[in-house]
Amino acid sequence: MNQIKKLIIIGMIAIAAIAAVHNPLTKQYVNKWKQRSVTASAQKSSLWKTIEANASKHYIPPSDAKVDRVWKAIPGYNGLAVDVEASYKKMKSERKYDDRKLVFKQISPKVHLSDLPPSPIYRGHPDKPMVSFLINVAWGNEFIPDMLATLKKHDVFVTFFLEGRWVKANPDLAKMIADSGHELGNHSYTHPDMKTLSREQIREQLIKTNQVIEATTGKQVRWFGPPSGSYRDEVVAVAHSLQLGTVMWTVDTIDWQKPSPEVIINSVTTKVSPGAMILMHPTASTSAALDQLIKSMKQKNLRIGTVSKLMREERIMNKR
Structure with missing residues (x-):
């Protein structure tokens, strides 16, 4: 049923x-x-x-990292x-x-900076609207606090290349730089002419400086700035073996000659372009010029970043 x-x-x-x-x-x-x-x-x-x-x-195609005949290693x-x-x-x-x-x-590009043979770096990618300030420190202690205050005021982070001997003698200043969020680089231990040293002496200068920077600040170092820009191929190769990229510069303030702040500002602003690395030191002239230098970069729509940020492949996007 x-x-x-x-x-x-x-x-x-x-x-x-x-x-x-x-x-x-x-x-x-x-x-x-x-x-x-x-x-x-x-x-x-x-x-x-x-x-x-x-x-x-x-569509914009990616740009591979390359070793340029003039500018040497250029990031992608x-x-x-x-x-x-x-x-x-x-x-x-x-x-x-x-x-x-x-x-x-x-x-992403197919060829990266890490794929290139050991080669010095004089600039970032010319299409990247960013520049880096490289501040070499082996003296000039009295100007560092004011420079750090100016950088903080503009929320700008740069790369300080520290001499190892200076770090050992001035641990508090080295920590102040690191604690302010800036990147630390290796500027040798005793500021020698690196191209005249033996391979073992080169290694000793670099390793000893890395060790004292890390022991003092807790920061690891990624970049090496040769004193006075002096190097030979073996210096670059030894640095590369220690996982250090050798950094030169695009624009030099020549601030060690004690020019007026106005001369520094004019010299940099007329020569700077996207990807530039600007060399300076803790001097009275640079300390006085730093505020206007930062403003000038921003007026040119150029961001200011550490060497590591400048070397990154990430494209800076314009606001839509």
């Missing part, structure tokens, strides 16, 4: 379903649903294709491409193309 009831119920459901399919109102609803689906699909297809068509206009720089799917999701609610809502993704 129960089996007969089940068959009757199934039959009634089937009859109701058939009747519903042939009901004009049901047909009208189904047709409208199909039409809306087709329209939505067409709109998606059209919007998607429009985004894809415009993507090529915004990420390329830029439109993320079509993310852009579509951002525009689909209004179902119309809007260039301002494009979403971008960065494309």
Whole structure:
């Protein structure tokens, strides 16, 4: 009996379903649903294709790191491409193309700075709107606190290249620099002419300086700035074996000659360009010029960062 009831119920459901399919109102609803689906699909297809068509206009290929004939090692720089799917999701609610809502993704280069043979670095990538201040410290203690205060005022972080002997004699100042958030570099131990030293002497200068900086500040060192910019290929190779990149400079303030602050400002601002590394020391002239130098970089739409930040491949994005 129960089996007969089940068959009757199934039959009634089937009859109701058939009747519903042939009901004009049901047909009208189904047709409208199909039409809306087709329209939505067409709109998606059209919007998607429009985004894809415009993507090529915004594509910037990545730039590989390379060893330049003049500038030696130059870091790579990420390329830029439109993320079509993310852009579509951002525009689909209004179902119309809007260039301002494009979403971008960065494309890494194939060759990185770490892939290059040992070579000195004189500048960052020329397309990167950033510069670095390199402050070599072996003397000038009296000007360091004021320079740190100026950097803090502008929320700017730079790279201080410290002589090892100076760190040992001035641990409190070395810690003050490190605690202010600045990057620390190796400036040799006794400020010798590095190109005249034997391989073992080069290693001793670098290792001893790394050790005293780390013991004093707790910071590890990634970069080496040769005193007076003096080096030979073996110096660069030894530094590389110790995982130190050899850093030179693009623009020199020549502040050790005690020029006026105005001369330093004019000299730097007329020579600086994206990717530049600007060499300076803790002098009275530089301390007085530093505030205006920072403002001048910002007026040129150039960010100021540490050497490590300048060497990164990450593309600086303009605000849209």
